Amino acid sequence: MKQKEGVIKPKTKRAKRFLDNRAPKLTENVKNAMIMKGGNTSMTVTQALKDIYALKKPSAVLYKNITLKYNIFIALPFPITNIFCLQEFFSKKTDSSLFLFGSHNKKRPNNLIFGRLFDFHVLDMIELGIEKYNSLSAIKNSKCPEGTKPMLVFAGEAFDHDDDHKRLKSLLTDFFRGPVVPSVRLAGLEHVLHFTALEGKIYMRSYRSLLKKSGCRTPRIELEEIGPSFDFVLRRTHLASDDLYKTAHRQPKALKPKKKKNISHDTFGTKFGRLHMQKQDLAKLQTRKMKGLRKRRGPAAAAEGETSSKTAKVEVE
Amino acid sequence: MAACSIEDLLAKAEQDEAEKLKSITVQKELDLEFDIGNLVAYDKNRIDIRQFREQKKEDFLRSLARDNTQLLVNEIWKHPTERVEEVIVVKLPEPTTPLPREKPPPKPRPPTKWEEFAKLKGIQKKKKTNLVWDDVAKNELHRLRNIARAQKIKVPGVGLTPTAQQSKTDLARAVNVAKSSTASAGKFQDRLPKEKAPRNTGKKRKFQPVIGNFSNEKQRQLDLLKVLDSKKPRLDVNKAVNKQMREDDREESAAKFKKGGKKGRKGGNFSGKGKGGGGKGKGKGRAGGKGQGPPSGKKGAGKPGKR
Numbered sequence: 239m240k241q242k243e244g245v246i247k248p249k250t251k252r253a254k255r256f257l258d259n260r261a262p263k264l265t266e267n268v269k270n271a272m273i274m275k276g277g278n279t280s281m282t283v284t285q286a287l288k289d290i291y292a293l294k295k296p297s298a299v300l301y302k303n304i305t306l307k308y309n310i311f312i313a314l315p316f317p318i319t320n321i322f323c324l325q326e327f328f329s330k331k332t333d334s335s336l337f338l339f340g341s342h343n344k345k346r347p348n349n350l351i352f353g354r355l356f357d358f359h360v361l362d363m364i365e366l367g368i369e370k371y372n373s374l375s376a377i378k379n380s381k382c383p384e385g386t387k388p389m390l391v392f393a394g395e396a397f398d399h400d401d402d403h404k405r406l407k408s409l410l411t412d413f414f415r416g417p418v419v420p421s422v423r424l425a426g427l428e429h430v431l432h433f434t435a436l437e438g439k440i441y442m443r444s445y446r447s448l449l450k451k452s453g454c455r456t457p458r459i460e461l462e463e464i465g466p467s468f469d470f471v472l473r474r475t476h477l478a479s480d481d482l483y484k485t486a487h488r489q490p491k492a493l494k495p496k497k498k499k500n501i502s503h504d505t506f507g508t509k510f511g512r513l514h515m516q517k518q519d520l521a522k523l524q525t526r527k528m529k530g531l532r533k534r535r536g537p538a539a540a541a542e543g544e545t546s547s548k549t550a551k552v553e554v555e
Numbered sequence: 556m557a558a559c560s561i562e563d564l565l566a567k568a569e570q571d572e573a574e575k576l577k578s579i580t581v582q583k584e585l586d587l588e589f590d591i592g593n594l595v596a597y598d599k600n601r602i603d604i605r606q607f608r609e610q611k612k613e614d615f616l617r618s619l620a621r622d623n624t625q626l627l628v629n630e631i632w633k634h635p636t637e638r639v640e641e642v643i644v645v646k647l648p649e650p651t652t653p654l655p656r657e658k659p660p661p662k663p664r665p666p667t668k669w670e671e672f673a674k675l676k677g678i679q680k681k682k683k684t685n686l687v688w689d690d691v692a693k694n695e696l697h698r699l700r701n702i703a704r705a706q707k708i709k710v711p712g713v714g715l716t717p718t719a720q721q722s723k724t725d726l727a728r729a730v731n732v733a734k735s736s737t738a739s740a741g742k743f744q745d746r747l748p749k750e751k752a753p754r755n756t757g758k759k760r761k762f763q764p765v766i767g768n769f770s771n772e773k774q775r776q777l778d779l780l781k782v783l784d785s786k787k788p789r790l791d792v793n794k795a796v797n798k799q800m801r802e803d804d805r806e807e808s809a810a811k812f813k814k815g816g817k818k819g820r821k822g823g824n825f826s827g828k829g830k831g832g833g834g835k836g837k838g839k840g841r842a843g844g845k846g847q848g849p850p851s852g853k854k855g856a857g858k859p860g861k862r
Contacts, residue, residue: 262658393598432620452578486655
């Protein structure tokens with residue numbers, strides 16, 4: 239539990255760099271995930287955890303066997319009890335803010351708990367039960383290289399209407415999205431994770447996309463199933479309170495994009511800007527020479543044209 | 556006739572386009588929502604449960620996935636691409652889905668001692684501008700060079716010609732050069748009350764490089780050995796004796812001067828030779844006269860030595 243100006247002060251530059259990497263930053267690192275097993279796990283669960291670890295490598299840690307003192311409590315992180323202290327402890331050790339906890343018992347067979355942390359305290363936890371599972375090794379196809387940024391697709395109305403599903407959507411995005419990059423190699427868009435919410439169940443499939451030639455620039459997609467496929471059923475959830483959720487989303491001011499002044503849009507999408515002119519001597523304005531309107535010694539000629547006022551609204555684009 | 560053919564052509568062109576795009580178009584009731592920054596697509600269309608049950612589950616899911624992925628890829632391909640080291644890369648926009656942070660945003664760190672001091676004093680950070688070629692200086696330099704060439708005299712260095720911006724060091728150097736360009740090499744030029752003595756004006760010692768000329772080094776080492784070996788003293792006895800005699804003379808006259816007081820002063824025209832020489836005496840040369848009185852440097856301090 240190292241804090242920079244707290245418990246341990248770094249004595250070397252390397253230690254200082256390490257601690258700075260873990261300290262709160264403006265733009266954060268990739269979220270690490272801890273994958274661990276509870277006291278009692280079935281083969282399915284173990285294999286499932288291994289597969290998800292493979293998907294999430296290298297930003298994941300797989301714990302082989304956690305000998306937890308209070309086995310009883312593990313089975314029920316709901317209501318919140320001691321399990322959290324352990325998760326928090328481990329998350330501080332490995333600087334992870336996502337976790338995946340697998341367990342198995344009679345009441346809840348093949349249980350997976352996806353969770354995320356904010357400031358090393360639990361933010362959200364969602365329990366999913368595995369109903370059907372095909373592992374990576376069962377599906378015999380060539381796999382995607384490790385560490386490719388996957389494309390995620392969420393299908394189904396439930397992901398839009400149901401609160402739990404919405405949080406689940408956010409959690410799964412957070413879990414599987416990988417590092418945030420400014421650009422992506424076009425040929426490297428291979429991995430697709432597809433989540434379908436249907437009849438209270440969530441089907442997760444993992445495909446490898448083949449980019450085939452089509453007549454035009456955009457390729458035609460053909461899919462080939464590779465990775466693990468899960469049929470999840472949504473069990474319990476423990477979602478963060480609204481204000482905690484809001485605090486977690488608060489972005490530092492420095493990250494907010496700087497608003498360009500003087501640009502406004504109207505309802506049609508036209509971009510407007512304002513031009514500020516100096517005070518113009520209207521008598522000395524240079525306009526088109528209209529001989530007929532030239533000032534005679536008689537009464538002054540009428541306006542030679544509408545002169546612009548001090549500020550003029552100019553349409554841009 | 557021409558009109559017909561144009562129409563036909565256009566129709567044909569449209570058809571071709573449609574054909575081309577057929578392979579990548581997907582019909583959906585509702586358009587998908589995309590978050591390209593995260594490579595995510597959200598499909599809010601209703602899924603036909605009957606169809607799902609009729610077909611084999613996997614096939615249904617796979618076709619659904621294929622359609623959605625096609626739409627996502629179409630959207631991604633709309634973004635600008637660039638070529639980075641023989642690889643075509645698409646520039647992704649910022650992610651739009653709000654996801655919670657890992658840790659709270661960083662707190663502003665407390666200002667350091669220097670920062671506080673600077674704020675107190677109102678010191679602002681001044682950025683040093685890069686050196687820019689000064690046209691004025693160039694003109695000056697060329698002008699002087701021309702003059703020198705015409706009159707066949709030497710031209711002073713770049714730093715000594717007057718320019719618009721002269722730094723402290725430049726000015727100091729110019730002052731020093733001016734001072735020492737008198738007949739007596741600046742020995743009698745008075746200094747301003749607070750002016751400090753110029754540093755780094757001694758003779759520059761040149762050291763041989765450590766590894767270089769092996770034969771030279773060998774020669775030097777052998778010479779050194781020869782000196783150490785030889786029985787003759789390095790000391791030039793004559794010179795040492797003369798020096799010592801001079802010192803003794805001076806001591807005497809200094810003693811007389813003290814006694815004499817004013818009278819002595821008038822007649823004080825010592826051939827105060829080598830006060831400098833005495834002080835500068837090489838270590839080895841003075842070895843002989845070590846035991847005989849205090850170093851001569853002190854004695855001659857009263858009057859400037861006349862050479």
